[in-house]
Amino acid sequence: MRYEAPSSLERAVDLLATATGDARVLAGGTDLLVQMRTDILNPELVVDIKHIAELREIKEEAGGFRVGAAVTGAELNEHPKLKAVWPGVVEAANLIGSTQVQGRATMGGNLCNGSPAADSVPALIAAGAKASVVGPNGRRELAVEDVMLAPRQLALSKGEIVASFLLPAQAKGTADAYLRFIPRTEMDIAVVGCGVCLNVDDRGNIGRARVSLGAVAARPLLVAEAAEALIGSKLDAAALSKLDAAAGAACKPIDDKRGTKEYRIKVAGVLARRAAEIAYQRARTA
Amino acid sequence: MAKHHITATVNGDPVEFLCEPQETLLDALRDQLNLTGTKEGCSTGDCGACSVTVNDRLVCSCLMLAVEADGKSINTIEGMAQGDELHPLQQKFLEHAALQCGICTPGFLVAAKALLDRKPDPSEIEVRYWLAGNLCRCTGYDKIVRAVLDAAQQMRGA
Numbered sequence: 007m008r009y010e011a012p013s014s015l016e017r018a019v020d021l022l023a024t025a026t027g028d029a030r031v032l033a034g035g036t037d038l039l040v041q042m043r044t045d046i047l048n049p050e051l052v053v054d055i056k057h058i059a060e061l062r063e064i065k066e067e068a069g070g071f072r073v074g075a076a077v078t079g080a081e082l083n084e085h086p087k088l089k090a091v092w093p094g095v096v097e098a099a100n101l102i103g104s105t106q107v108q109g110r111a112t113m114g115g116n117l118c119n120g121s122p123a124a125d126s127v128p129a130l131i132a133a134g135a136k137a138s139v140v141g142p143n144g145r146r147e148l149a150v151e152d153v154m155l156a157p158r159q160l161a162l163s164k165g166e167i168v169a170s171f172l173l174p175a176q177a178k179g180t181a182d183a184y185l186r187f188i189p190r191t192e193m194d195i196a197v198v199g200c201g202v203c204l205n206v207d208d209r210g211n212i213g214r215a216r217v218s219l220g221a222v223a224a225r226p227l228l229v230a231e232a233a234e235a236l237i238g239s240k241l242d243a244a245a246l247s248k249l250d251a252a253a254g255a256a257c258k259p260i261d262d263k264r265g266t267k268e269y270r271i272k273v274a275g276v277l278a279r280r281a282a283e284i285a286y287q288r289a290r291t292a
Numbered sequence: 293m294a295k296h297h298i299t300a301t302v303n304g305d306p307v308e309f310l311c312e313p314q315e316t317l318l319d320a321l322r323d324q325l326n327l328t329g330t331k332e333g334c335s336t337g338d339c340g341a342c343s344v345t346v347n348d349r350l351v352c353s354c355l356m357l358a359v360e361a362d363g364k365s366i367n368t369i370e371g372m373a374q375g376d377e378l379h380p381l382q383q384k385f386l387e388h389a390a391l392q393c394g395i396c397t398p399g400f401l402v403a404a405k406a407l408l409d410r411k412p413d414p415s416e417i418e419v420r421y422w423l424a425g426n427l428c429r430c431t432g433y434d435k436i437v438r439a440v441l442d443a444a445q446q447m448r449g450a
Contacts, residue, residue: 007313007314008313009296009313009314009357009359011359011360032357034355035355035356035357035360036337036355039316039337039354039355039356039357040336040337040355042314043335043336043354044336052313052357054357054359054360056360078349080349103337103425104337104340104352104424104425104426105350105403105406105407105421105422105423105424105425106337106340106343106350106351106352106355106403106425107337107352107355107425109346109349109350109351110351110352110355110356191424192421192424192425193338193424193425
């Protein structure tokens with residue numbers, strides 16, 4: 007294995023694009039090193055992207071925030087303004103692993119590891135985040151929901167790197183929330199995760215909504231029907247009931263040791279309700 | 293493939309070592325620097341036995357490549373006591389009998405110190421969540437939590 011730690015994106019892209027064997031991006035390494043250790047991956051080249059300034063910064067941009075793909079969970083948690091504006095995104099990223107894992111794990115890695123159960127991904131999707139992807143043919147913007155195609159499969163071509171995420175400017179009365187269900191209190195992988203972002207007007211009516219579910223299909227889902235169940239409502243019982251049904255209907259889960267299909271579908275509806283209630287309360291005071 | 297030449301600071305002292313590109317920081321600490329206080333448990337980031345701080349950030353040394361340590365400041369369990377004087381956390385672990393087999397203890401101490409360095413007055417819940425990534429196979433959690441809270445109290449009074 008060869009290790010490279012370039013200080014520019016251009017060099018990182020070039021290394022990945024011209025690699026002859028399996029080449030992997032190293033951000034926090036909390037998935038990559040485990041996969042190398044257990045012989046799931048045996049890369050010829052590892053490109054450490056943490057020496058590239060753009061990938062390590064949180065900046066205000068276009069009224070929102072640009073978050074580098076290699077910013078750690080602990081660093082997100084230490085950014086009061088980002089936490090205040092996008093609490094759901096930061097909560098989701100902070101649910102990944104232990105304190106030790108938070109010291110290294112990144113949202114870029116969480117997305118590009120390609121797990122359907124990645125915690126930060128539904129929150130980024132609900133937030134309407136865009137991934138800035140840099141490759142041999144330049145830079146392009148992809149909606150986060152379009153990056154992952156299936157487990158371990160991304161819509162990135164050879165040499166492309168997710169460099170950063172743009173969390174958009176928020177209209178007044180906008181807020182997000184993320185909830186995850188696991189069988190224990192800490193340190194586990196989502197049975198279901200749900201991100202909700204709502205815009206609520208002065209009278210309490212929901213104008214815009216985005217709902218995303220994780221761990222219930224081959225990739226994190228943006229569920230338009232679940233958002234439609236909320237739009238125009240004041241999050242009354244009827245809207246919550248429609249949301250619950252739409253979230254459950256969108257699920258195409260697997261059975262595994264963490265839960266059966268039926269259980270995941272049920273939990274998806276319950277989590278969607280609860281996340282919507284938190285987002286709504288936040289949006290009313292945002 | 294040529295080995296990498298790494299210069300870093302470990303427990304305040306400058307160190308240099310050679311490592312393979314795929315070698316973990318844990319293996320380099322134990323095998324190159326003979327700092328065997330940092331323990332290998334799961335090697336997958338689940339157990340926290342290999343906890344160290346890198347530039348004051350608590351991490352699992354099994355989940356970091358040794359080459360990534362170049363230029364960094366690393367603190368391990370060996371840097372915790374000042375000569376023969378134990379750190380208050382170490383003293384309280386002894387007083388509370390907060391260890392049985394001892395394999396998890398260096399990781400718990402390094403992790404607990406990282407907490408108290410940031411937050412001198414944590415609640416019991418904060419201690420339990422902060423240490424959720426440190427596993428004790430003897431299940432001595434309650435005594436560990438009491439020892440950390442007692443050490444925090446003593447350190448605030450000092």
